[in-house]
Amino acid sequence: MARTTATSTRFNVPYLREKDIEAEAQLLLDEYTQTGKWQVSAPVPVEDIIELHLRLAFRIEDLKALLHVDDVLGAIWFTEREVKVDLRLEPTANPSMLGRYRFTLAHEAGHWRLHRQYYQEDPNQGKLFDGRGQPAFICRSSLKPPAEWQADFFAGCMLMPRDVVRSAWQEWRGNLNPLAVQHLPAVTISTDSKENENATLGRFCRTCLPSDSA
Secondary structure: OOOOOOEOOOOOOEOOOHHHHHHHHHHHHHHHHOOOOOOOOOOOOHHHHHHHHOOOEEEEEOHHHHHOOOOEEEEEEOOOOEEEEEHHHOOOOOHHHHHHHHHHHHHHHHHHHHHHHHOOOOHHHOOOOOOOOOOOEEEEOOOOOHHHHHHHHHHHHHHOOHHHHHHHHHHHHOOOOOOOHHHOOOOOOOOOHHHHHHHHHHHHHHOOOHHHHO
C-alpha cells in the first residue's frame, strides 16, 4: 500500500489517501476469501477475520472501568495481539448495538492493518491494566484524530466492500443509478433536518432487508 512520509506528530501515523485505505481493507478481505471460509457476500464475517485470520485475541470487557474512559468503545494492544470491545456493545444483551459492535471490531482491524508498524507501546506500562501495557489505541465515540478517522474509514470499506454494495444495489434496483434522499418519502422525527434525513435513509435501507420484504 502506498504511503506518504507526512505524519501526525501526536499519533505518529502517516497521511493515507482514501483509495489506499480502501485498497488495504479490500486486500484483507481478499486474503480471507482465499482461505475458502467465506464466499464474498454480506454480512462480512468480521469476528472470524479478527480471530481466525488476523489471529488476534478478542474479548468483551468493561473497558470503562478498566481504562477509566467514559466513552470508550474498543481498544487494541499490539504487543499482546489483543482486541477488546466495551461491554455496552455486547450484541446478545444489547441487540440494538450490533451495528456499532461490528463497526468497532472492523475499526480495530483497521488499526492492526494500518498502524501497528508505526506505534511502539510503552514498555514501562507493563504493570498496568491487568499485567498488560497501555493499549496502543483507545477508540472513543467522541475524539477523531487522524488515526481514528483512518480506522473508521477502513471499517466502512471492510464492512461494505464496494463490489458487494454495487452488486446488491444492481440486484435490488435493476440498475446502478444513484438515489437522492430528497426523492424518498420523508420521515420527520424532530426539528433537526439531519436527524430527519438519517431517519429517512434508515427506513429506506430497512426495506432492503429480507426480513422486512418477506
